[in-house]
Structures are given as C-alpha cells and as structure tokens.
Amino acid sequence: MKEGPDFTQIAMLMGDPARANILTALMSGRALTASELAAEAGVTAATASSHLAKLEQGGLLLRRKQGRHRYFALATEExxxxxxxxxxxxxxxxxxxxxxxxxxxxxxxxxxxxxxxxxxxxxxxxxxxxxxxxxxxxxxxxxxxxxxxxxxxxxxxxxxxxxxxxxxxxxxxxxxxxxxxxxxxxxxxxxxxxxxxxxxxxxxxxxxxxxxxxxxxxxxxxxxxxxx
Structure with a gap:
C-alpha cells in the first residue's frame, strides 16, 4: 500500500455531476437549504439529501440549523x-x-x-x-x-x-x-x-x-x- 494522502475519496465525492453542481452553487459563499441545492443539482429532494449526507461525511460541507430549516455551506476555504x-x-x-x-x-x-x-x-x-x-x-x-x-x-x-x-x-x-x-x-x-x-x-x-x-x-x- 502506498503512503500519503488518499485523494480518491475526495475525487469520487466531487466527480458526481449532481454533487459537483451542489458544490459549485455554494461557491457564492451563501449557505443554502437542501431544497435550494436540490434545484441547483436538478435532482429530487430525497436524492439531494443522500448527496448532501455524503458531502458532509466527506468533510466538504457543514450543516447549520436555524429554526425549521437546515442550511449547508462549504466546510472550509480550502x-x-x-x-x-x-x-x-x-x-x-x-x-x-x-x-x-x-x-x-x-x-x-x-x-x-x-x-x-x-x-x-x-x-x-x-x-x-x-x-x-x-x-x-x-x-x-x-x-x-x-x-x-x-x-x-x-x-x-x-x-x-x-x-x-x-x-x-x-x-x-x-x-x-x-x-x-x-x-x-x-x-x-x-x-x-x-x-x-x-x-x-x-x-x-x-x-x-x-x-x-x-x-x-x-x-x-x-x-x-x-x-x-
């Protein structure tokens, strides 16, 4: 097994077209709701929820809750x-x-x-x-x-x-x-x-x-x- 960072997981997360659209939408710097990101990605709410969970678990997104709404933003400037x-x-x-x-x-x-x-x-x-x-x-x-x-x-x-x-x-x-x-x-x-x-x-x-x-x-x- 080769040593060093394994970038394949990050590449897989970014490589899906719907997830790429979600990440690109968040480049505005604004936090967006799951429904807004579903529209940006062109997928259903359920599919967007699955993509958002993967991006969050992969350390690319942060989830914020305000009232009844959940907002998502890029995790870091990196x-x-x-x-x-x-x-x-x-x-x-x-x-x-x-x-x-x-x-x-x-x-x-x-x-x-x-x-x-x-x-x-x-x-x-x-x-x-x-x-x-x-x-x-x-x-x-x-x-x-x-x-x-x-x-x-x-x-x-x-x-x-x-x-x-x-x-x-x-x-x-x-x-x-x-x-x-x-x-x-x-x-x-x-x-x-x-x-x-x-x-x-x-x-x-x-x-x-x-x-x-x-x-x-x-x-x-x-x-x-x-x-x-």
Whole structure:
C-alpha cells in the first residue's frame, strides 16, 4: 500500500455531476437549504439529501440549523480553493458548459469566489497590489506589506479587526477563467465586503456575479490600475 494522502475519496465525492453542481452553487459563499441545492443539482429532494449526507461525511460541507430549516455551506476555504482550481483545470482542457450568454461574460468579469473577488477584476486587483509592492511573498508566504497597510488605511479598511482570526492575511487563489491569481485570505474577504459597504459593488441575487457601479468602477480602477 502506498503512503500519503488518499485523494480518491475526495475525487469520487466531487466527480458526481449532481454533487459537483451542489458544490459549485455554494461557491457564492451563501449557505443554502437542501431544497435550494436540490434545484441547483436538478435532482429530487430525497436524492439531494443522500448527496448532501455524503458531502458532509466527506468533510466538504457543514450543516447549520436555524429554526425549521437546515442550511449547508462549504466546510472550509480550502474546499473552495480546490473547487476553483478544478474549474480552471476543466476550462483549460475544454470541459466547458455549453450554455452561453451575458451571465458568462459577467461571471468572467467579476464574481464571488466563496467570499472574495474573482474574475478579471480580481486578477486586476492582485496584479496591481503585487506590482506596487503592497503584497509580497515572504518567509511565511504571501503577506501584506507596509505599503499595502497604508493603502488599506487610505481606503478606510481597519486592519486591526482582521488580526483576531488565525486564517492567513493574504492567499493566492488560481482564477478558473483568467488562469491567473486573485486575492483570497482575510484581506480578500475584507476587501470585497468593504467594496460593498462603499457602494462600489453589489451582488446579483441568486448568482455569483458582482456588478460595479459606474463610480465604483472608476474608483476601483484608480486604486488598482490595469497593467499592460
């Protein structure tokens, strides 16, 4: 028997089309009910219940109860990163969904990746931060620099509120559509939330799409300029 982690069980859980649809639906970062996930997966409530139990037992989902309802969410940020990476691998090998339309363009432009900004705008922000030395790789991995802390202060983002979590401040997440990194970690989450507070962006209900206001896009581009 070979030693090391056995990824076959995780691969089997993700490999079923209905379970893959469930996991993809939860990449919005919102917890959804079993009935909502059944609709996303295109299966009956009983079948969805079986799939959800397997995903929960496999450590990919967490179940939450509120009143009479049960909600499900991705278990960890690592699960979300894995799903995003699998999407990128599938896209790179031509395994794309056949349905095309405006939403596909919008998803590629700006979307939620679990709880941070992804798509072309997410990659734009990551590249701008890296080029200006506001994030950089160090001994502990990717981190916010002093220049980056100054930028966050100018944006009105209080970094002291992020210090209480053990999660990494900055983390690279490979964007499935752009095939480049966007920013995850505590800072990625905080920035998306802050952009919403500032009125720069808004989430499109029942989708992963993020839409910028005209003023928000101008402010975003000025803060995180597009690089050639």
């Amino acid at each position: 699960v979300a990163h894995t799903i995003e990476a699998m999407m990128g691998l599938a896209a790179n090998h031509g395994h794309l969904r056949t349905r095309q339309g405006p939403k596909d363009i919008e998803l590629r432009t700006a979307r939620v990746c679990y709880n941070h900004l992804a798509g072309d705008t997410g990659v734009q922000m990551f590249r701008a931060l890296a080029s200006k030395g506001q994030i950089a790789h160090g001994a502990q991995g990717l981190d916010l620099t002093a220049k980056g802390a100054e930028l966050m202060q100018s944006l009105g983002l209080p970094l002291d509120t992020l210090a209480h979590s053990r999660a990494p401040m900055c983390r690279e997440c490979l964007d499935w559509s752009a095939r480049r990194s966007h920013l995850a970690g505590k800072l990625g989450r905080a920035l998306l939330s802050h952009f919403e507070t500032l009125g720069w962006v808004a989430r499109v209900p029942d989708t992963r799409i993020i839409r910028f206001s005209s003023k928000g896009r101008a402010a975003f581009d000025a803060t995180f300029p597009i690089l050639d």
